[in-house]
Amino acid sequence: MKKVIPVAIICLLIFWISRIFSINQYPPACTVYNIGDTVDCGDLELHFAGSDLDDPDVFKERFGIEYDNDFGEYKVIWICIDVTSRSDADIEWDDVFSFLECGFESQVWGSVMSPEIDMQINRLNSESLAPGATQSIWFAAPVNKVCFKDSSWEKIDAYQYYYVLSLSPVKTEVRLEA
């Protein structure tokens, strides 16, 4: 009996360690696109036209908008996606936006797109996306200094940022150029 318990414990440990190895064998899949890529998504074709990390003044001048952040110093990251309809019927803008919108992230930061900014920078050409029509859609989010250490903020442009299109079933993201 004295030998049984230690042997049982060792067997259990070996089993559990092998279980740990087996469930970590398959890391989650992730599809990464780059700026300039064009992706066929069935009824929609997406072309990732551009992105940048702007200082507030540059951003406001680029889009001609008024935007102020309540969290102190910040920059704005944005992406432009040219959406073309490959469908035979009109696609509602709600459906288009819900297909595209998720958020921005980097290794040590993440944020959903800002509805407040998106409302101001997007100019939709029609009531819905007509068959064969193309519309440029911008998504943006503030990158606030409070999220970063002072030393990191000085080289904020050096981080690699991604725009995440979807998280399931497979994570799909766009590598941004900032």
Added chain:
Amino acid sequence: MKVLRLELYRAFHSRTFLISLLIGLSICILDLVTFCIRFGGSGSKVLLQAWIGTDYQFAYNEMFYVLLPVLACLPYGGSLYTDMKSGYDRNICIKTSRIKYAFAKSAAVFISAFASVSLPLGLNMFIASGLFPANTPERLEFMSIRVLDRNLFAVTNSEHPVLYCLIFIIIDGLFAGVIALTSLSISKAVRSHFTAVVTPMVFVVILSMILLGDEFGNWSVMDMLNPRQYVTTIWYQMLTVFLVILGINALVIWITSRKRAVI
């Protein structure tokens, strides 16, 4: 050193060490069971969501970190008080110096406190690792703790979640050790074993209410030990608090050990 071996033996074979370990393990296992019942079948959860240190969805994380000073002091923190009350310390100090006895006692208290806090956290992580993969949680799901660049070990949290858990298990264990030394240093001033064990928790809770953190930092022990990092802690704050608690306790223990006459 014989007296060190003796103190370590007493610490790890005491009923209070077992009780502390059982309380810690119960909280950790209950958290994991609750998490599995609630989310176990979904297949999308990861280790950093299930481990008690970073599981914000249930109350067990808060319970563990509020009780951490008690879990640390319970195993052997009140032993100096009971030794002084029973006269055991006078017997020991016939065969060894009081300073050596104090050192051995402090080491035993520190190591037993480290074990009583780290073992439940480590076991919880070990079991959770076999149930959930150690992938990085998706930031944009907002179903896990959000460790940003401003927080400690942000890159480690993102790239090596297991290492992040291990780092905080060690930090929590080290702080448990120095908090338990507070029980030793106040042993001469208290009137019961219970007071010696519970007083450090009172200090920690009161200080956490006074030293509320903000985006520029946090000096509260209770908040800086929690791997959830819902307040920003800067590395030198953690190091300073650790060294201050260690220094004050070491000084008090040394002074009280020198002053008390054996005969």
